Amino acid sequence: MxxxxxxxxxxxxxxxxxxxxxxxxxxxxxxxxxxxxxxxxxxxxxxxxxxxxxxxxxxxxxxxxxxxxxxxxxxxxxxxxxxxxxxxxxxxxxxxxxxxxxxxxxxxxxxxxxxTFRHVVERHSGPFSGEAAGNITLVLALEPLTVSTGDSKNRLEKLDGLLIEGGLSFVIEADQSESAFFLITLEHI
Missing domain, CATH: 2.60.120.10 (Jelly Rolls)
Structure with missing residues (x-):
């Protein structure tokens, strides 16, 4: 990460x-x-x-x-x-x-x-859990939130990002129920 x-x-x-x-x-x-x-x-x-x-x-x-x-x-x-x-x-x-x-x-x-690569961009809000699909997933915070992966917690402020590699499971905890973020999946072809 x-x-x-x-x-x-x-x-x-x-x-x-x-x-x-x-x-x-x-x-x-x-x-x-x-x-x-x-x-x-x-x-x-x-x-x-x-x-x-x-x-x-x-x-x-x-x-x-x-x-x-x-x-x-x-x-x-x-x-x-x-x-x-x-x-x-x-x-x-x-x-x-x-x-x-x-x-x-x-x-x-x-x-x-x-x-060499393909990508998918999705906009989400609120709590979210998933697995880093593809080779890399980038979480881009539009509002403050926390991303947990296993034993690690990362606090993201507005427009901070977190690159998650290789199929790790993650949970996004939003500060507000409607906190928005983007999930960007990058997959090597």
Missing amino acids: TLLRASDYKRMPWKNGGGETVEIAIFPPGSSVEDFDWRISMAAVANDGPFSIFPGIDRTLSILQGNGMALAIAAGDPLLLTMESSPLPFPADVPVNATLPDGPITDLNVMTRRA
């Missing part, structure tokens, strides 16, 4: 230079936006515009804060993604244009290299 504190996340410019990304975790460690196998990040989006293109990458986007973002994927009709929406998976190597109908947002972005 690896505890990831929001205060330690790495900040960097977007690949297309249009904003800033906060990198939560990347594999292999030390890889760049050009050669990662998987990457989990957040971004503050303040303006309409195109997404960066990532050849051979699949991506899932979720809204963490704000009133939503409309995405036109591969010249399709725009889809409105809000905080209440399910995470939206789509290929990162097709043109995507984003518009902000009601102000800036912050998003959660999960990307995997299609040839």
Whole structure:
């Protein structure tokens, strides 16, 4: 297990230079936006515009804060993604244009290299118990909570993460009955 504190996340410019990304975790460690196998990040989006293109990458986007973002994927009709929406998976190597109908947002972005990894992103709330499926499960807290695995307990504050590897069972105890969090499963192909 690896505890990831929001205060330690790495900040960097977007690949297309249009904003800033906060990198939560990347594999292999030390890889760049050009050669990662998987990457989990957040971004503050303040303006309409195109997404960066990532050849051979699949991506899932979720809204963490704000009133939503409309995405036109591969010249399709725009889809409105809000905080209440399910995470939206789509290929990162097709043109995507984003518009902000009601102000800036912050998003959660999960990307995997299609040839080596696949991922699933789920939003949950309240108490939860499960097993770390796939190779890695990341718990990302949207509100304070505690994650227990066997004899270990980890306290997560807002936007902290916990990487759980190799099929460990875990229990999430929420501070409030509706405390929300994301479960991100990363599986090597």
